[in-house]
Amino acid sequence: xxxxxxxxxxxxxxxxxxxxxxxxxxxxxxxxxxxxxxxxxxxxxxxxxxxxxxxxxxxxxxxxxxxxxxxxxxxxxxxxxxxxxxxxxxxxxxxxxxxxxxxxxxxxxxxxxxxxxxxxxxxxxxxxxxxxxxxxxxxxxxxxxxxxxxxxxxxxxxxxxxxxxxxxxxxxxxxxxxxxxxxxxxxxxxxxxxxxxxxxxxxxxxxxxxxxxxxxxxxxxxxxxxxxxxxxxxxxxxxxxxxxxxxxxxxxxxxxxxxxxxxxxxxxxxxxxxxxxxxxxxxxxxxxxxxxxxxxxxxxxxxxxxxxxxxxxxxxxxxxxxxxxxxxxxxxxxxxxxxxxxxxxxxxxxxxxxxxxxxxxxxxxxxxx
Amino acid sequence: xxxxxxxxxxxxxxxxxxxxxxxxxxxxxxxxxxxxxxxxxxxxxxxxxxxxxxxxxxxxxxxxxxxxxxxxxxxxxxxxxxxxxxxxxxxxxxxxxxxxxxxxxxxxxxxxxxxxxxxxxxxxxxxxxxxxxxxxxxxxxxxxxxxxxxxxxxxxxxxxxxxxxxxxxxxxxxxxxxxxxxxxxxxxxxxxxxxxxxxxxxxxxxxxxxxxxxxxxxxxxxxxxxxxxxxxxxxxxxxxxxxxxxxxxxxxxxxxxxxxxxxxxxxxxxxxx
Numbered sequence: 001x002x003x004x005x006x007x008x009x010x011x012x013x014x015x016x017x018x019x020x021x022x023x024x025x026x027x028x029x030x031x032x033x034x035x036x037x038x039x040x041x042x043x044x045x046x047x048x049x050x051x052x053x054x055x056x057x058x059x060x061x062x063x064x065x066x067x068x069x070x071x072x073x074x075x076x077x078x079x080x081x082x083x084x085x086x087x088x089x090x091x092x093x094x095x096x097x098x099x100x101x102x103x104x105x106x107x108x109x110x111x112x113x114x115x116x117x118x119x120x121x122x123x124x125x126x127x128x129x130x131x132x133x134x135x136x137x138x139x140x141x142x143x144x145x146x147x148x149x150x151x152x153x154x155x156x157x158x159x160x161x162x163x164x165x166x167x168x169x170x171x172x173x174x175x176x177x178x179x180x181x182x183x184x185x186x187x188x189x190x191x192x193x194x195x196x197x198x199x200x201x202x203x204x205x206x207x208x209x210x211x212x213x214x215x216x217x218x219x220x221x222x223x224x225x226x227x228x229x230x231x232x233x234x235x236x237x238x239x240x241x242x243x244x245x246x247x248x249x250x251x252x253x254x255x256x257x258x259x260x261x262x263x264x265x266x267x268x269x270x271x272x273x274x275x276x277x278x279x280x281x282x283x284x285x286x287x288x289x290x291x292x293x294x295x296x297x298x299x300x301x302x303x304x305x306x307x308x309x310x311x312x313x314x315x316x317x318x319x320x321x322x323x324x325x326x327x328x329x330x331x332x333x334x335x336x337x338x339x340x341x342x343x344x345x346x347x348x349x350x351x352x353x354x355x356x357x358x359x360x361x362x363x364x365x366x367x368x369x
Numbered sequence: 370x371x372x373x374x375x376x377x378x379x380x381x382x383x384x385x386x387x388x389x390x391x392x393x394x395x396x397x398x399x400x401x402x403x404x405x406x407x408x409x410x411x412x413x414x415x416x417x418x419x420x421x422x423x424x425x426x427x428x429x430x431x432x433x434x435x436x437x438x439x440x441x442x443x444x445x446x447x448x449x450x451x452x453x454x455x456x457x458x459x460x461x462x463x464x465x466x467x468x469x470x471x472x473x474x475x476x477x478x479x480x481x482x483x484x485x486x487x488x489x490x491x492x493x494x495x496x497x498x499x500x501x502x503x504x505x506x507x508x509x510x511x512x513x514x515x516x517x518x519x520x521x522x523x524x525x526x527x528x529x530x531x532x533x534x535x536x537x538x539x540x541x542x543x544x545x546x547x548x549x550x551x552x553x554x555x556x557x558x559x560x561x562x563x564x565x566x567x568x569x570x571x572x573x574x575x576x577x578x579x580x581x582x583x584x585x586x587x588x589x590x591x592x593x594x595x596x597x598x599x600x601x602x603x604x605x606x607x608x609x610x611x612x613x614x615x616x617x618x619x620x621x622x623x624x625x626x627x628x629x630x631x632x633x634x635x636x637x638x639x640x641x642x
Contacts, residue, residue, distance in 0.1 A: 054541060075545075077543050087532070151541070
């Protein structure tokens with residue numbers, strides 16, 4: 001599985017604290033210049049994995065290679081990586097320029113060259129002229145840029161980011177997302193980004209590893225994770241998802257013939273899944289892939305009837321909860337308001353028809369619980 | 370309760386109490402500088418007229434200066450060593466999860482509570498058993514026992530407020546443990562170190578009981594003062610010297626407090642919230 005262009009290679013890495021296993025055996029390859037995200041809820045092991053890359057946490061088993069070199073015996077101050085900390089860890093007793101230039105001491109450069117490098121970095125993060133400011137005079141967004149500049153000035157092979165946008169308000173966060181992406185393209189180094197915010201991960205990343213309980217559930221591009229989640233956990237974690245119980249009636253030519261609660265008989269590609277007749281499976285569908293109709297549409301596609309239970313107006317779109325006969329939970333449907341008349345509470349209780357495109361349905365095996 | 374904040378409303382009775390308290394506290398102390406200028410060897414009113422001759426007399430006494438020199442020497446060594454040990458202890462206590470940590474901490478701070486006379490007698494017995502002659506070294510050892518808990522107690526809050534991620538950031542930027550200490554830890558806890566140095570110096574300078582038990586032929590200033598009290602004619606000189614020490618102590622304690630406060634204020638200012 002180790003690909004030749006893997007820049008960071010995590011091989012069967014595990015981490016235990018006493019009897020508690022924080023990281024199960026994890027293997028992962030990250031390519032050079034990739035914007036790679038570790039996505040998961042708190043306690044999923046994503047930060048532990050990042051801290052192991054930085055060298056702040058030892059590896060209980062397995063090995064981490066960066067640029068081909070094993071990292072087990074390399075202390076943090078000798079690793080070719082730099083980190084942006086969650087709370088930024090700006091040195092409060094130093095000013096902005098001293099913070100950014102902190103790592104330059106060991107390079108033994110002339111003073112003038114150091115100042116030049118600091119100024120370049122400050123320009124790169126759009127804080128030119130802020131060098132003499134004290135750390136406590138800065139806003140959250142500015143501290144974040146200082147932390148970035150301080151880490152990038154050493155030209156690391158890998159930049160590690162531990163939820164760097166978590167402390168910022170929504171608007172600033174979106175602005176910094178764009179900027180991070182721009183920076184990463186400009187300098188072309190590998191970014192490993194830890195976040196619990198799935199939207200942020202989708203926006204920024206080339207690839208995402210979804211983590212839960214110290215294990216990696218799926219590694220894929222944002223689009224693949226969103227459109228083709230491989231497990232129910234991943235499907236539920238990324239975006240909103242409707243899950244419908246289904247029973248396998250038969251298999252033929254790579255297709256599974258299913259009886260789906262609320263939707264009736266359907267054929268879906270089995271995608272290599274070995275399913276036996278009578279097995280209980282699950283069908284997932286995104287709320288925005290369902291279409292609402294006032295009357296039975298005339299087209300060839302399958303349509304089912306339901307009743308609107310709840311309408312929520314969200315500005316750009318509206319959310320509907322539609323009760324289907326034979327379904328335990330109502331179906332969530334999301335509609336762009338530009339496509340229909342805005343939602344109105346008076347619509348609650350109305351009978352509607354629902355259609356979907358065939359590729360909108362995702363066949364998932366039920367979690368072994 | 371008219372205007373103003375409920376929690377800040379004035380309480381006249383408490384204000385008066387505070388004034389009386391401070392007055393009574395410092396009144397006896399004020400007699401010392403007052404009578405050091407009295408032109409009589411007896412401390413009694415009315416005063417016999419102002420003079421500075423006790424200060425002049427003080428200036429010409431070599432034994433006083435020898436005792437003062439001893440006190441300062443011991444004080445500097447004790448403050449430097451106890452603060453150094455305090456830094457190490459405070460860092461260990463805040464940094465590592467040590468089994469029985471609170472017990473160790475209590476044990477380390479115990480000399481704050483145990484009477485100095487007990488430590489003094491215990492050390493005297495031990496030293497004479499070991500055949501170690503009493504000298505300024507044994508005095509310094511005794512002072513160290515008393516000063517170390519003060520150093521730890523002064524330094525602990527500084528280290529407790531110290532974020533671990535700052536050490537990690539320094540390591541991440543390529544500095545090893547030693548350089549991280551000098552470039553991050555030390556400057557950040559420096560106000561605490563300075564406060565600890567001043568506090569422990571003052572304590573060592575003042576210390577009497579331990580010194581009484583542990584000093585040999587070289588005495589420190591408090592012991593010298595005490596020995597002079599037997600001679601009434603020496604008393605005004607002692608008053609003059611006490612006044613000088615009083616003034617210097619005040620300055621030092623205020624500087625120590627001011628430095629400590631400055632550090633805390635800066636820390637709060639650094640907090641974005």
